[in-house]
Amino acid sequence: MTTLKHFPVTASAADILNELDLNGALVIEGFLTSEELDRLNAEINPALEKKPVNHAHPNAAVEFFHGPHTKHLTGVANVSDTFVNAVLLHPIFKLVGDQILLPNCSDYILNLAHVLDRGPGSGDQLIHRDQDVWPRELTSAIGGHVQFASLIALSEYTADMGATRVVPGSHRWPHDRVPKPEEIVIAEMSPGSAVIYLGSTLHGAGSNRTDAVRRGMHTSFCLGWLRTEENSYLSISRERVRKMSRRAQELLGFGVHDGIAKGEGFLGAVDNGIPADMLAAGRL
Template sequence: MTYLLSHHAAELLDQGYTIVRGAVPTDLVSVLSADLDPHFAATPFCDGDFYGRRTKRFGSLLTRSPHAAHFVQHPMALGLADHALGQFCDRIALNLTQGIEIHEGALAQYPHRDEDMWGGPKGEIEYLVNIIWPMTPFTQENGGTRLWPGSNHCFGAALNEDAAVVPELMPGDMLAFLGSTLHGGGGNRTPHPRRGLIVSYALGWLKPYELQWLVYPPEVARGFAPELAALVGYAQHRPNLGNVEGQDPSLLLRDHMNDHHAATDALREEQAAALRDYVAEQEAARAGTLGG
């Protein structure tokens, strides 16, 4: 696992994407897809040229199938996200879970970088890691995802359509790519829908694309494992970001919550050390004054 993670992480940062073959058993993909069948059937086509007028999309997958958590918490997916994003944040957070089905006649999606949803500087840090889990085969003919290799290092230059690659993927495979990687769904020229799951992870201090705390309110998140609850946002990002009454927001998942709490520091180690030194200097000075 360590070697595989190192290999795929290096490829992800170099080319902007990497493919892990056979990352999950195909029967796990099948049961997840079966759980999502009624939701795909009930979901109307998107309204908008970016989302795709022959494409169906819906989120909140952790409430739609008990099997979704296996994909969200997949060790390789989390490892790749940590590797790409960890130097820029205290912790990563779940940004999105979405089922996507591209139907016959769908046009190719406009090439884009997902990091552009945030207005910060580009080319200096990574904001996002996407994981695509195919639930049907992905091919060039049925709308497989187009990727521009190395585009994570190339900003502002015009990239031709013929420079894109369309990896062929099978259920069980994992496609990971950076938020800085130029990509877009393909056009579906077949009579069969192309179905997939996308899970993305972002810097923990960013506002997520899918507002996790509303999608999974406390009464829902109480049923999550603690690690999953933290991933969807029931955890502070040091220093003190995302607190509730000065406390870790996981307190909202308790059966009973007091109305009043002592606000408690949640600092990075270097901040806590500097603060201890600062307080110690003041206490020493006060002790000297009192002693004199």
């Protein structure tokens, strides 16, 4: 039986990176402290309460993917300081991003952050690879990682509630290989813990067979020159961005991807300037 290894938030960089390289996924216990978890939930609750179940999506396939019993909140950085300070800037995300993404870019950025309240009756999600949002010919040709992601348990996260199903080792498989049932592991976690996985690792939400809502937050990062799933520039007010740290601004896309030293380009400029500099100067 395949297993998913659990590590404390104090685990060494070598242990975390070795496990990601070997199995493509791991659980970090205590990724958020209980205080951070409580603050985060308190900050996002008002916005989630206003969201309908099964919010319409312009693409029917995406709407089907999330299912008819799900509340979906994007633009998390616009409503939660705790997300920005404790999640976006988490040292384990920096460790993984620096190690696996920087070889293929000058900097990496937030691809998507959203909270999913999967209610009773939610079914099994399609087993998938997150990096397949981009053309497979491109991601295959790069010869390295283009993305990594996480799912943070913001509530109880049990098998019966639909905890994420993960296929350890699938990041090394041919793309058309289908996992056997015994190769799929359920990432049961305590609130505040997180499963971190590569963009090439197969995974998918499970069925919620309880009467409770399972809340999880997906956060993913990608190469800084890729088109992101979420448009953070319009998801967050400039006044909020202006008050953030420089690194948070850069991760949200308000820096530039400067590849000049590598013979590449200078991407993301505004009026030939760096957006974060212009925010600081009051020019944006």
